[in-house]
Amino acid sequence: MSRRGLVAGNWKMNGLIEVADALVGGILAGLEQRKGKNVCEVLVCPPFTAIQSVGKRIAGSAVKLGGQNMSEHKPGAHTGEITGEMLTNIGCSYVILGHSERRSMHAEDSNLVARKMAAAYRDGLTPIVCVGETLQERESNKTLDVIREQVSAIFPHLPADTAKRQQLVLAYEPVWAIGTGKTATPEQAQEVHAFIRQMLVEQLGSDIASKIRILYGGSVKPDNAAVIFSKPDVDGGLIGGAALKASDFLAIIDGFPG
Ligand code: 13P
Numbered sequence: 001m002s003r004r005g006l007v008a009g010n011w012k013m014n015g016l017i018e019v020a021d022a023l024v025g026g027i028l029a030g031l032e033q034r035k036g037k038n039v040c041e042v043l044v045c046p047p048f049t050a051i052q053s054v055g056k057r058i059a060g061s062a063v064k065l066g067g068q069n070m071s072e073h074k075p076g077a078h079t080g081e082i083t084g085e086m087l088t089n090i091g092c093s094y095v096i097l098g099h100s101e102r103r104s105m106h107a108e109d110s111n112l113v114a115r116k117m118a119a120a121y122r123d124g125l126t127p128i129v130c131v132g133e134t135l136q137e138r139e140s141n142k143t144l145d146v147i148r149e150q151v152s153a154i155f156p157h158l159p160a161d162t163a164k165r166q167q168l169v170l171a172y173e174p175v176w177a178i179g180t181g182k183t184a185t186p187e188q189a190q191e192v193h194a195f196i197r198q199m200l201v202e203q204l205g206s207d208i209a210s211k212i213r214i215l216y217g218g219s220v221k222p223d224n225a226a227v228i229f230s231k232p233d234v235d236g237g238l239i240g241g242a243a244l245k246a247s248d249f250l251a252i253i254d255g256f257p258g
Contacts, residue, residue, distance in 0.1 A: 003213050005040030005229065005256035006169065006236035008128065009243030010068060010096055010217070013047055020050035024057045026246025031063065031253075040236060040256040043094055044243070048082065055091035066094030066128070069102060072115040084123025095125045096238070098150070100132055100175045110153035118157040121164055128169040128215070128238065129154055131196070135176035144195055147172070151196055155203050165204055166211040170196060171238040177218025179240060186228050189216045193233035222248050225255030 015023065024044060031039065045066040046054045055065050071081035087095055097120065098113030108116075113129060120127040131150035133143045151170070158165055172192050174184050184192075193214045200209035216228055217238030228234055236256055242248040 002211060003235045006043060006213055006215060007040055007249075007253045007256055008043040008066065008094070008096075008171075008215065008236070008238050009045060009249055010099070010238055010240050011044070011046045011050075011243060012068070012101070012240060014244055015046050015050045017050055017053050020046050020054050021057060023244065023246055024054045024063070027063065027249060028058065028061055030246060030250035031061065034250075034254075038257045040253060042253060045094070045096055051087075051092065052090045059091075064094060065090075065092045066096060067092050067125075068096045068099070070095050070097070070116060070120060070123075070125075072112065072119045074119075084120045084125045088124045093126060094128055094169070095120050096128045096130065096171075099130045100173055100178060104175070110150045113150075114153040114157040117154055117168075118159070121159050126167045126169060128171055130171045130173050130217070130238070132173040132175050132178075132218070138174065138176060143174075143192065147192055147195060148199065151199050158204075162208060165208050169213045169215060171215040171217050172196065173217035173238060179219070181219050183219040183221075183224050183228070184216070186231050186234075189228055189234055190231040193231065197233050220252060222251035222255070225252040229256045 043064040043066050045068050067087040070084045070087060071078055075083055097116045102108045117127040117129055131147055133146040137146050177184050196214055197209055200212055213235035214233055215236045215238045216234050220237045220239050221242050239252055
């Protein structure tokens with residue numbers, strides 16, 4: 001398989017500067033111990049206020065830096081918002097978009113998320129677009145309909161450039177599994193990931209589709225990471241709670257060698 005594993009920590013609204021520095025220090029120390037081993041790509045997404053100091057700590061390391069959200073707008077009168085260019089300016093190469101917490105608590109719909117994705121590409125960032133169904137949607141057998149709606153919205157906004165299309169990262173995060181301790185079974189995750197992969201094949205062709213990484217997120221922990229990551233269409237994880245403890249995050253990274 002040509003896809004390199006990616007384990008990303010979404011720190012959400014956690015981490016004053018000192019805490020963030022200590023956390024990334026622990027991650028760097030653990031990665032140093034793994035030097036020479038086959039380690040997947042590692043990304044941390046601190047809150048905006050800690051990005052710069054975390055960026056200084058990881059400078060020269062293989063750890064990548066990302067934002068958790070950005071505006072779809074160009075610079076201008078948008079109080080409280082930030083552009084993708086501001087993220088690249090402080091060292092980010094990735095941005096998480098359309099997280100379910102933003103969809104449900106900040107009224108982001110699939111079209112807005114897709115426009116943010118286009119802006120992220122324009123500003124030189126790799127977007128990680130999150131999709132996922134609620135418990136009610138799963139229980140009424142609407143999971144694949146919801147995923148279809150959320151993924152379909154991105155296609156009209158994707159750049160034409162093949163290299164950029166291949167860079168895209170999607171994250172399947174069932175809402176009912178986020179922060180609840182309930183994890184999708186590896187089979188449930190694989191079913192949705194395979195469905196997304198098939199949509200990518202139909203819209204973008206099999207070559208590009210085979211390069212796009214699809215992460216799983218939702219209560220990934222050291223004890224369940226390896227089995228979820230072993231599924232053929234699961235290319236890594238987007239980690240919330242367990243990304244706030246260096247030893248847990250490192251153990252999850254170990255679940256995706258290479
Ligand atoms: P948890 O790992 O805390 O369930 O959060 C997952 C998530 O929302 C990552 O974006």
